[in-house]
Amino acid sequence: MFKKILIANRGEIALRVMQTCRELGISTVGVYSTADKDSLHVRYADEAVCIGPPLGKDSYLNISRILAAAEITNADAIHPGYGFLAENADFAEVCSSSGFKFIGPHAEMIRKMGDKNTARETVVAAGVPVVPGSDGLISNVKEAVDIAEKIGYPVIIKPTAGGGGKGMRVVSETSQLENALATAQNEAQQAFGNSGVYIEKFVENPRHVEIQVLADQYGNTIHLGERDCTIQRRHQKLIEETPSPVVDDELRTKMGNAAVAAAAAINYEGAGTIEFLLDSDRNFYFMEMNTRIQVEHPVTEERYDVDLVRQQILIASGENIANRSYTPKGHSIECRINAEDPKHGFRPSPGELQVFHTPGGHGVRVDTHGYASYKVPPHYDSLIAKLVVHADTREEAIERMQRALDEFIVTGIKTTIPFHKQLLMTSAFKSGEFDTGFLENSGFTVS
Template sequence: MFKKILIANRGEIALRVIRTCKEMGIKTVAVYSKADEESLHVRFADEAVCIGPAPSSESYLKIANIISAAEITNADAIHPGYGFLSENARFSKICEEHEIKFIGASAEMIERMGDKAMAKATMKEAGVPCVPGSDGIIPDFKACKKLAEETGYPVMLKASAGGGGKGMRAVWKEEDLEEAWESAKQESKAAFGNDDMYMEKLIEEPRHIEIQIVGDSTGKACHLSERDCSIQRRHQKLTEETPSPFMTKKLRNDMGMAAVKAAEFIKYEGAGTVEFLVDKHRNFYFMEMNTRIQVEHPITEQVIDFDLIREQILVAAGVPISGKHYTPNLHSIECRINAEDPYNDFRPSPGRITTLHAPGGHGVRLDTHVYAGYVIPPNYDSMIAKLITTAQTRDEAINKMKRALDEFVIEGIKTTIPFHRQLMDHPDYVAGNYTTAFMNNWKMESPNED
């Protein structure tokens, strides 16, 4: 087992990893930028190393600084969390070259599954259902136009190196294709330094349902059931739940075994997520694979009583998995609390938190790194907390979430708490009747409306 793990991340996920390491008797090293000097992950780690100024390009994305911090503290493993370098093949490879265990996918695995066109080709080979579309990178607009005609409108253009909704364009008719092609390529080039595009048939009225998997060094994999991530804004998830209200026993089995087939085909090692689009007829199609821990992993932990971070560490240390597939026996919902103004197009709201009262009680979990007096820097993602409620039924979990959101007081900044509180009362959400288009069709009530 590892003696000391450096967490190459910040905020709530860094604190989350530190907690499990402490329970396992493993020493921890926090790294931080100058903007994060007062963050809780710095306070609760056994050691902390400043790795640069506030911009992530000069700190959390600076591989040389992170490797140096690991070497001077004698860390024998690095946990990358999510975001930043968690799916960076070069970082994984450099860790290996320095004989530091990367608690995540190998460089080869990240390259294979990180490139969306290559991932889709791999999944087709594995026999996993894929969305109809291009077999790889589209060479030019002429080929794009021909493929769109063959696939049939509507189509979705996607950046091969994309993520977070960047470089994605839905095209409903031929006359809009060229403009969408050019703008998607420009956005992808600016965001990822790569303007390669591929195309898929646009699945109408889809749900975004992902399967949590874990694979070990023997090539064996298991699934830990699903999470429904369909409530999104600009392809960014806002709230998630498990089990999905759209799920059936047969669909869960079919999707779970498809995800296991995908993981075992590529001999995947570690925790990962196979993401699917599911149409209104419950046909499912591979979308992408995330070779890291997900933001929404706590809801899976809650419904099957399983520590996914612990499992990541055990697998990285060479411990084989049990091979058991899991089915949720409770219901859990996660609301992402962002420092944003939901009444002003979700504009970021950094600044000092003057007052904070955290909700509690049975079935309420709060993962956060903030506190009263903490200053939220403007340099990073705006998520400041994850509020999770768990109960015997979905209705009970929703009612518990309403109560917890009412208790959750954050002053000094704007947050998405009012958005989630309205969502929990929306009749379509309460009925479980929603798709990825939900946010396109709903306007929040303003704070002045009765």
């Protein structure tokens, strides 16, 4: 087992990893930018090292500074969290070559699944269903037109690198294709340093359902059910739950087997997530693999009574999961509490948390790095807390979440709490009858 782990991240996920490390008796090293000097993860770490000024490129994305922090503190492993360098194959590679265990998959695994075109080819070979589309990257407009007309409009142009909706363009007819292709390539180049794009059939009104997998160093791979991440705004998840309201045992088995096959195809190691699109006819299609812990991992933890971060660390230290089994129970929902103003287009709302009172009680969990008087910096993701509930049924979980949201008091900044309160009261959410376009197409607004 590791003696000291450096967490190459910030905020709630850094704090979350440190909590598990403390239970395992592992010392922790926190890293921070000058903007995060008062963050809870800095206070909670056994040691903390400043790695630069506020901008991510000068701190949390600066590989040499993170490795220097690991060296001077004598860490023997590095946990990347999510975001920043978590899916950076070069970072994973240099950690290993510098003598630090990267708590996650090997660099070649990240590369195979990080490049969406390569990932698509890999899972096709493993028999996992994918959306009809181009066999490789699109090199010119004529090729794009030929493929689009073959698979039928609408189509979606996707970047082979990156995520978060950047570089994506939906095209409904040939006349739009040339401009959309150029725009998508330019945006992908600026966002990810890679202009490569491919084309897929656009699945209209899908649900976004993902499968959590765990895989060890000995070829054993298991899955822990699905998470429904369908409630999104501009490809950004806002609410996640498990089980999905539309996935039955038969479909869960099929999706789970496909996810395990996809992970096994690259001899995966660690915790990962296979993301699928689910159409109205209950056909599912591989979308991408996230080779890291997910923001929404707590809903799986609550339903399966498992610490996924603990499993990451144990697998990295060489444990065998061949005899592991987890029994799901009840229903879990997570609401992302962001420092955003939902009444004005979800614009960012950094600033001081004057009052920050988190809810509690049976079946309620809050993962946060926030506290009263903490100043939310404007430089990073707007997530300040994850509110998670667990109950016997989905109906009870919704009721518990509504109660917990009422108890969650934040002043000084705007948050997404009012959005969640109103959304949970809609008939569409209560019935589970919604798709990824619900927020844009239903006319839902926060009053």
